[in-house]
Amino acid sequence: xxxxxxxxxxxxxxxxxxxxxxxxxxxxxxxxxxxxxxxxxxxxxxxxxxxxxxxxxxxxxxxxxxxxxxxxxxxxxxxxxxxxxxxxxxxxxxxxxxxxxxxxxxxxxxxxxxxxxxxxxxxxxxxxxxxxxxxxxxxx
Amino acid sequence: xxxxxxxxxxxxxxxxxxxxxxxxxxxxxxxxxxxxxxxxxxxxxxxxxxxxxxxxxxxxxxxxxxxxxxxxxxxxxxxxxxxxxxxxxxxxxxxxxxxxxxxxxxxxxxxxxxxxxxxxxxxxxxxxxxxxxxxxxxxx
DNA sequence: TATTGTTATACTCTATAACTATA
DNA sequence: TATAGTTATAGAGTATAACAATA
Numbered sequence: 001x002x003x004x005x006x007x008x009x010x011x012x013x014x015x016x017x018x019x020x021x022x023x024x025x026x027x028x029x030x031x032x033x034x035x036x037x038x039x040x041x042x043x044x045x046x047x048x049x050x051x052x053x054x055x056x057x058x059x060x061x062x063x064x065x066x067x068x069x070x071x072x073x074x075x076x077x078x079x080x081x082x083x084x085x086x087x088x089x090x091x092x093x094x095x096x097x098x099x100x101x102x103x104x105x106x107x108x109x110x111x112x113x114x115x116x117x118x119x120x121x122x123x124x125x126x127x128x129x130x131x132x133x134x135x136x137x138x139x140x
Numbered sequence: 141x142x143x144x145x146x147x148x149x150x151x152x153x154x155x156x157x158x159x160x161x162x163x164x165x166x167x168x169x170x171x172x173x174x175x176x177x178x179x180x181x182x183x184x185x186x187x188x189x190x191x192x193x194x195x196x197x198x199x200x201x202x203x204x205x206x207x208x209x210x211x212x213x214x215x216x217x218x219x220x221x222x223x224x225x226x227x228x229x230x231x232x233x234x235x236x237x238x239x240x241x242x243x244x245x246x247x248x249x250x251x252x253x254x255x256x257x258x259x260x261x262x263x264x265x266x267x268x269x270x271x272x273x274x275x276x277x278x279x280x
Numbered sequence: 281t282a283t284t285g286t287t288a289t290a291c292t293c294t295a296t297a298a299c300t301a302t303a
Numbered sequence: 304t305a306t307a308g309t310t311a312t313a314g315a316g317t318a319t320a321a322c323a324a325t326a
Contacts, residue, residue: 010271011267012251015255015274061164061167062316065288065319069317090326134157204308206295230303
């Protein structure tokens with residue numbers, strides 16, 4: 001058998017706890033802006049530009065049919081718009097409206113600010129190691 | 141103004157991406173076990189022992205009324221049980237049944253295994269730094 | 281035929297407000 | 304009065320299956 005040290009599960013456990021803590025933080029920052037965490041995520045993903053339904057559903061890890069109703073609700077609130085795709089008449093592109101763009105940036109900034117507060121007193125060296133380690137984890 | 145280096149938002153961004161990756165992983169491991177991620181979380185929280193509704197709702201960051209229906213569904217499936225609390229007749233304790241305990245451990249192990257795979261080739265030094273850094277973040 | 285997106289349907293998750301029973 | 308938990312209600316998130324339109 002492969003030797004398993006206490007550290008292995010410590011790390012897994014710390015990562016799981018961090019995930020839950022960040023999920024809570026995400027919910028707490030979305031709510032005062034009138035958004036569910038899922039809506040906030042959707043808006044933030046669109047900051048870098050419009051996306052088709054299929055691509056968006058892949059990024060958010062939800063079925064296209066689930067996405068349809070989410071986009072319906074956000075469109076009713078004029079936060080996103082379905083725009084025709086001239087290159088493919090089946091497809092559409094979801095893009096942020098001006099109000100949606102504003103809200104997306106508020107969300108994004110609020111989360112980043114809170115995380116920066118939480119990580120403020122990490123030494124620069126730990127910070128560097130952390131970024132590298134997380135990026136390495138994300139590729140697997 | 142306080143100087144903000146590129147690294148600050150890199151770290152925040154890496155943490156947010158890690159959160160989403162772990163959320164997906166959590167969903168992927170719960171599903172084949174017939175559980176939603178929220179149900180899996182609830183069961184895993186009970187591994188260390190029974191809890192009252194109020195305490196459980198605090199840990200899961202959901203309203204007590206939302207918890208009531210979650211527990212209803214899990215109780216119908218014989219995964220948890222409401223047990224009377226002799227010390228306070230208003231209160232009850234939610235505990236895992238034998239089947240619930242089994243499933244909770246399967247969930248927990250599956251997630252830990254996947255995370256250990258993802259972190260397997262981190263050098264021991266990075267691993268140590270990562271644990272310390274995450275624990276420090278979690279206290280803020 | 282395959283792909284894009286939607287509709288219909290059924291559950292689950294979640295919050296708010298009002299409530300019962302007990303402390 | 305305060306606390307533990309529930310009920311009623313409404314809205315949001317999600318998946319599956321079946322579908323229309325276009326590629």
